[in-house]
Amino acid sequence: QKEVEQNSGPLSVPEGAIASLNCTYSDRGSQSFFWYRQYSGKSPELIMSIYSNGDKEDGRFTAQLNKASQYVSLLIRDSQPSDSATYLCAVMTDSNYQLIWGAGTKLIIKP
Amino acid sequence: EAGVTQFPSHSVIEKGQTVTLRCDPISGHDNLYWYRRVMGKEIKFLLHFVKESKQDESGMPNNRFLAERTGGTYSTLKVQPAELEDSGVYFCASSQSHFTNEQFFGPGTRLTVL
Numbered sequence: 001q002k003e004v005e006q007n008s009g010p011l012s013v014p015e016g017a018i019a020s021l022n023c024t025y026s027d028r029g030s031q032s033f034f035w036y037r038q039y040s041g042k043s044p045e046l047i048m049s050i051y052s053n054g055d056k057e058d059g060r061f062t063a064q065l066n067k068a069s070q071y072v073s074l075l076i077r078d079s080q081p082s083d084s085a086t087y088l089c090a091v092m093t094d095s096n097y098q099l100i101w102g103a104g105t106k107l108i109i110k111p
Numbered sequence: 112e113a114g115v116t117q118f119p120s121h122s123v124i125e126k127g128q129t130v131t132l133r134c135d136p137i138s139g140h141d142n143l144y145w146y147r148r149v150m151g152k153e154i155k156f157l158l159h160f161v162k163e164s165k166q167d168e169s170g171m172p173n174n175r176f177l178a179e180r181t182g183g184t185y186s187t188l189k190v191q192p193a194e195l196e197d198s199g200v201y202f203c204a205s206s207q208s209h210f211t212n213e214q215f216f217g218p219g220t221r222l223t224v225l
Contacts, residue, residue, distance in 0.1 A: 036216075042218070043202055043219050046216075049211065049213050088154070092212060097206075098144075099144075099146070099154075099156060
């Protein structure tokens with residue numbers, strides 16, 4: 001059974017600090033990795049995609065992928081109260097185009 | 112550029128009734144996906160269209176669910192007859208190509224079956 005695991009949180013981080021969100025996956029055939037942000041009652045919003053090992057930076061966000069360890073993470077620098085949301089990790093294999101989702105980590109940025 | 116739109120935003124129906132959900136993908140996106148989130152659970156894949164063809168419908172729960180995508184534009188998802196366990200939020204997403212496959216989500220339809 002394919003599985004994507006995330007700590008449900010909540011993860012509480014002071015404003016201005018770095019928030020670190022983690023995700024592990026079980027299918028070694030996974031090739032594409034995505035981080036979505038979901039505000040309460042809203043739909044998932046794509047914030048980062050990563051396809052190869054290493055780091056990918058976009059503004060205050062950095063995604064990190066380690067396929068050997070089956071681990072993907074998201075770092076948010078200079079956290080703002082508006083970053084408070086649930087962050088969903090989604091993984092795709094090369095055999096189909098389904099997104100396999102984690103349950104999400106609730107992030108709270110405290111002013 | 113308009114995003115993915117879904118209609119209705121909410122639907123409350125009685126068990127045994129029929130409901131049809133609609134999704135309009137981002138213009139030019141050939142790939143259209145349906146997902147569902149049942150309360151307390153992860154988002155789950157339902158099916159994938161490429162233009163008007165069903166590419167993958169392995170996530171459809173049973174034959175009470177019927178998805179169509181006429182002319183490769185908008186898609187409908189019909190549940191007939193609805194059961195209590197069908198309650199949840201139904202999301203539609205679209206993507207432009209398989210190469211990046213970044214999927215962009217609509218606002219969702221919250222379905223409540225009483």
